[in-house]
Amino acid sequence: MKYRSRPAYCKLKTLTSLALCVALLGAIGATNATTVPVGEQIVNGDFGTSASGVVTGWTEDESALIRVGDEAINTDTGSSGFDGFFLNAHTNGFAVLGDNGGNSGNVIGSQPDSGVSAISQSFALSGTINGSAVDSYDLLISFLTAFDGFDTAPTLTDVLLVKLNNTVLLSDSFAGTEIDHNIINMAVPGLTPGTYTLAFTLNEATDPPPGQSRLATNTAAGIDAVSVLASANISDTSTAAIPEPATLALFGMGIAALGLSRRRAFVTGR
Numbered sequence: 001m002k003y004r005s006r007p008a009y010c011k012l013k014t015l016t017s018l019a020l021c022v023a024l025l026g027a028i029g030a031t032n033a034t035t036v037p038v039g040e041q042i043v044n045g046d047f048g049t050s051a052s053g054v055v056t057g058w059t060e061d062e063s064a065l066i067r068v069g070d071e072a073i074n075t076d077t078g079s080s081g082f083d084g085f086f087l088n089a090h091t092n093g094f095a096v097l098g099d100n101g102g103n104s105g106n107v108i109g110s111q112p113d114s115g116v117s118a119i120s121q122s123f124a125l126s127g128t129i130n131g132s133a134v135d136s137y138d139l140l141i142s143f144l145t146a147f148d149g150f151d152t153a154p155t156l157t158d159v160l161l162v163k164l165n166n167t168v169l170l171s172d173s174f175a176g177t178e179i180d181h182n183i184i185n186m187a188v189p190g191l192t193p194g195t196y197t198l199a200f201t202l203n204e205a206t207d208p209p210p211g212q213s214r215l216a217t218n219t220a221a222g223i224d225a226v227s228v229l230a231s232a233n234i235s236d237t238s239t240a241a242i243p244e245p246a247t248l249a250l251f252g253m254g255i256a257a258l259g260l261s262r263r264r265a266f267v268t269g270r
Contacts, residue, residue, distance in 0.1 A: 038137070038230040041123040042198070045143075045226035047093040058095070060119040065100060066093045072107045073099060073220065079150040080107040082222050085180055086146065095119050097160075097202040098149075099220035108149045113218040114206040120199035125230060127193040132234045139188040140229040141169065141198070148178035149219030156205035158219040163199050164188060174219050183225065198228060 043057030047066050055066055067073055069088040073096060077083050086094045097117035099110045125137045147160045151174055160179075162170035169186055172179045202221045 034234045035138075036129055036232045036234060038125075038129070038232050041125075041139075041228040041230050042121055042226050047095050047224060055095075055119075058119050058121050060095070061117060064095060064097050064117050064119040067096045067222075068093055074222070076107050079148060080109060082146040082148055082180075083178060085178075085182075086222055086224060094222050094224035095200070097200060097221045097223070098158075098204055098218075108220045109218055110220075112204065114204045116201060116203055117221075118199060118201040119223065120197050121226075122195055122197040123228065124195045125191065125193045125232075129232050129234065134193050134232045135235055136189075136233045137191045137193065138231045138233065139164075139191060141186045141188060141227070142183055142229075143181075143200075143226040144183050144224050145170070145172075145181045145200075146178065146222040147172050147174060147180075147219065149174060149217070151176050151217045151219070153205070153216035156217045158205055158217050159203045160221045161199075161201045161203065163201070165196055174217075198226070 044055070047055070047058075055064075068090050069075075069086045069092045070090045072081060074082050074086045074094075075084055075088060086092065097119065098112065099108055100112065125134075127134055141164065143162070145160065145162070149158065151158065158174045160170070160172040160174070161168060167188075169188075170181070170184065200221070200223050202219065204219060205217050
């Protein structure tokens with residue numbers, strides 16, 4: 001018995017069935033891609049709920065203090081306070097940069113009147129989670145700030161910066177009017193595992209022009225409700241995806257179609 005060449009339509013059916021099987025096999029062996037919520041990375045982002053507030057978890061310089069909502073620096077209006085921007089309850093703490101509370105009834109206008117005030121916190125994004133390597137992290141960073149004081153020197157500018165490592169998230173330049181940000185939400189995607197530092201820095205201008213007092217600019221910045229929520233992106237090639245019943249059924253149909261086309265080719269060629 002001799003086999004004749006199969007008709008073109010048989011060859012086409014065979015190739016189609018084979019392609020279907022190959023595609024389904026590829027789907028079955030695809031790499032898993034998973035996003036895993038990791039949660040909050042900041043400790044004490046609300047700066048405490050005691051009468052004096054706390055700085056647990058934060059690194060601060062001597063001119064960064066924790067204040068509470070019923071103090072004059074929050075309740076006063078104009079250039080001497082934050083116009084009640086922060087909650088007025090005595091049990092709610094917030095961080096203040098650029099004002100050590102030593103003069104002027106604890107309102108804006110105290111020392112320091114120049115230089116740098118900062119508060120920061122570092123956190124680590126692990127390279128593995130539950131034994132799986134992390135490709136990258138996505139962060140959602142949120143906080144609120146109030147920035148006020150006075151500026152009678154047009155050539156001098158105080159600046160509030162918020163940075164994640166070397167990336168600037170916010171830059172406010174004071175020009176005589178209070179700048180408030182009521183909950184800023186910033187998405188920072190695609191970070192590699194490692195250690196990161198979120199820093200709030202107030203740069204108060206120095207070296208005023210001749211004839212102007214060093215108090216030509218004097219500002220303060222309040223900070224509260226700081227949060228960094230992290231999600232890890234994981235692609236684990238060590239575990240193949242488990243095929244669903246529908247995928248297995250399609251794969252079986254592809255195998256059956258491949259076998260049927262070969263049988264028809266055999267019958268036609270007899």
